[in-house]
Amino acid sequence: MSRIGIKDIAAKANVSTATVSYVLNGTRNVKQNTKERVLRVIEEMNYKPNDIAKSLKSQRTNTIGVIAEDVTVFNVPEIIDGINDFADRHDLHILLTNLRLDKRIGRKFDQVDSYRKYMANAVSDLLGKQVEGIIYVGVHPRDLTGLVDTSGKPIVYTYCYTQQDISIQYDDEQAAFEAMSYLISKGHRRIAIISGMMDSVPSRMRFNGFYKAVTQFELPFDPQLIKMGDWEAKSGYELTKELLALPEPPTAVLAMNDVMAVGVLRAASEAGVPIPQRLSVIGFDNREFSDYLTPRITTFDLPLHEMGYRAMDSLMRSIRGEEVEQKQSPACRLVERDSVAPPQQS
Amino acid sequence: MSRIGIKDIAAKANVSTATVSYVLNGTRNVKQNTKERVLRVIEEMNYKPNDIAKSLKSQRTNTIGVIAEDVTVFNVPEIIDGINDFADRHDLHILLTNLRLDKRIGRKFDQVDSYRKYMANAVSDLLGKQVEGIIYVGVHPRDLTGLVDTSGKPIVYTYCYTQQDISIQYDDEQAAFEAMSYLISKGHRRIAIISGMMDSVPSRMRFNGFYKAVTQFELPFDPQLIKMGDWEAKSGYELTKELLALPEPPTAVLAMNDVMAVGVLRAASEAGVPIPQRLSVIGFDNREFSDYLTPRITTFDLPLHEMGYRAMDSLMRSIRGEEVEQKQSPACRLVERDSVAPPQQS
DNA sequence: CTGTTAGCGCGTTCAT
DNA sequence: ATGAACGCGCTAACAG
DSSP: OOOOOHHHHHHHHTSOHHHHHHHHHTOSOOOHHHHHHHHHHHHHHTOOOOHHHHHHHHOOOOEEEEEESOTTSTTHHHHHHHHHHHHHHTTOEEEEEEOOHHHHHTTOTTOTHHHHHHHHHHHHHHHHTTOSOEEEEOSSOOBOTTSOOOTTOOEEEESSBOSSSEEEOOOHHHHHHHHHHHHHHTTOOSEEEEEOOTTSHHHHHHHHHHHHHHHHTTOOOOGGGEEEOOSSHHHHHHHHHHHHTSSSOOSEEEESSHHHHHHHHHHHHHTTOOTTTTOEEEOSBOOGGGGTSSSOOBEEEOOHHHHHHHHHHHHHHHHTTOOOOSEEOOOOEEEOOSSOOOOOOO | OOOOOHHHHHHHHTSOHHHHHHHHHTOSOOOHHHHHHHHHHHHHHTOOOOHHHHHHHHSOOOEEEEEESOTTSTTHHHHHHHHHHHHHHTTOEEEEEEOOHHHHHTTOTTOTHHHHHHHHHHHHHHHHTTOSOEEEEOSSOOBOTTSOOOTTOOEEEESSBOSSSEEEOOOHHHHHHHHHHHHHHTTOOSEEEEEOOTTSHHHHHHHHHHHHHHHHTTOOOOGGGEEEOOSSHHHHHHHHHHHHTSSSOOSEEEESSHHHHHHHHHHHHHTTOOTTTTOEEEOSBOOGGGGTSSSOOBEEEOOHHHHHHHHHHHHHHHHTTOOOOSEEOOOOEEEOOSSOOOOOOO
């Protein structure tokens, strides 16, 4: 199946290749007569121009490289969807590199050396393919400064960030503050928090939001209500058992992700503590399952699609040489369900 | 800007471009001396060959087009991960097209005309980019015969199929049969099934597996135990209420997906029927949340990674002109958890 | 055996 | 409306 080229068309239509090119791209006026003839031949021969050759001359590939740390982690597909949404509207193509970090190194993000080479290879491949820019999609918000060298090509980070590039990451602190405000508006004063690990930036930022609410609303600050988890259900379970064993247990728990909220539910159920009547729970991430649990848990939805879309938008602006805001933080959105109620009068 | 080309290297190293090319590709012997000099200059100038130009000449892009019906649907990321796994090992690149069907048309897969144009565009774009083959990743197993024309380029379907191309789809019938065998081995004889909609091929195949077990193990066939759901939790909930209201309710329920199993759990809980003591439940898909529910539900894991990996393997064989099995059906795997127990003696 | 020259792949675009 | 140069790297043919 030797592909038919522009010169086959030119020959059959009795014109030069230049004319065919002009007809195809509307780059210049062509007599209606010949134009139609050319178009007809193109149709007949089912001709498709070769974008590779076109790119070589035009120096444009209309292709963006996307490096995803791991497409199987829950936040990534929605971000890619946002990227595609933008790409569709602007006739851009996506060259996807999946680092498969979760499969290859698990959660050991601190062991940078174990994946630095994957990143370098990915970038190198993408640059070789002449992508016009790169979007880096993390699986865990963290500082990646100095890890990736794109030799000058624009790059935008999302779900992570660096000190010197454009990055898009939702506002952790604001979301935690809003969660607290919501619980407080329902009448809660004794609110516990189950955080992620404190070596994680979002953990600390969400804790800041928590603490800001504590001071701003003048809640009693009780260190016993502050528990450090590890993002997994089991830690939510165990820390909730501790909380419920307190002489004066909290009336509400803010879990920093929905997975740990699962543990909260389990511990409460085992202890015979009904949710939300005696304990309110609020999660984070709006994972699909948060709607399947009993009770359905109130949580925060992440602006993942928007992050992908804005990453593309920012990248394209950057490619065009426009000024782009370095840090963008779209807001999370409260999803009210059944796991929060006013505290019981006692 | 990586404006530097092979001739810049050649100039600086005082050799011809041919020599540089030979050094880079090891296509011919080059004197150790000059080779080192060239390599040094390449290093110094941080030169990266332009794959676009290379592809134009070599007629090979090492790029595979992947068309995903919707990357945000649960089965797709794992399949893509399998595709990437293979691609990594064979130095292939992935040009990803996300049709976004779930967002654009929802579940109305029968309305082919509403998305035929998206498919055609996707294929056309990919062919223009000179991909060496295409993998089509569905979100719902169904027959796509006649929808996609790749003008001769190899294509492999996964999580769906056509009458004339290679396709990889797990074995629905076998899985349903195994689910039944498992329940029967636990002592169940009165087993209900909550199917998906019967206009769906996998529904019918799983039903075949169910029925095969009924006859093979000589179970009483009671049409009241056969319920048709619509894949959503609500239908699982309502149909289970009907089942529990039966004069002689089933001791086990086979739900054709985990989402409907959520409904089963809810209905049982409301009716005060403990699971698994008085009702065993088995799901399908091994969705993440199936491990977070109470009780954790027993289900079937789908070989998604393997499907992606094998799709790539088959595609590459096909590209090389080798004979490839047209239909491949990797097996699903039982995941034993807490929602199945022997039936209560009554 | 090592290195060079020149044409090619495929479409774009300038000068004629 | 056309011929021919061009983009960038590969490679056949040729020279030393």
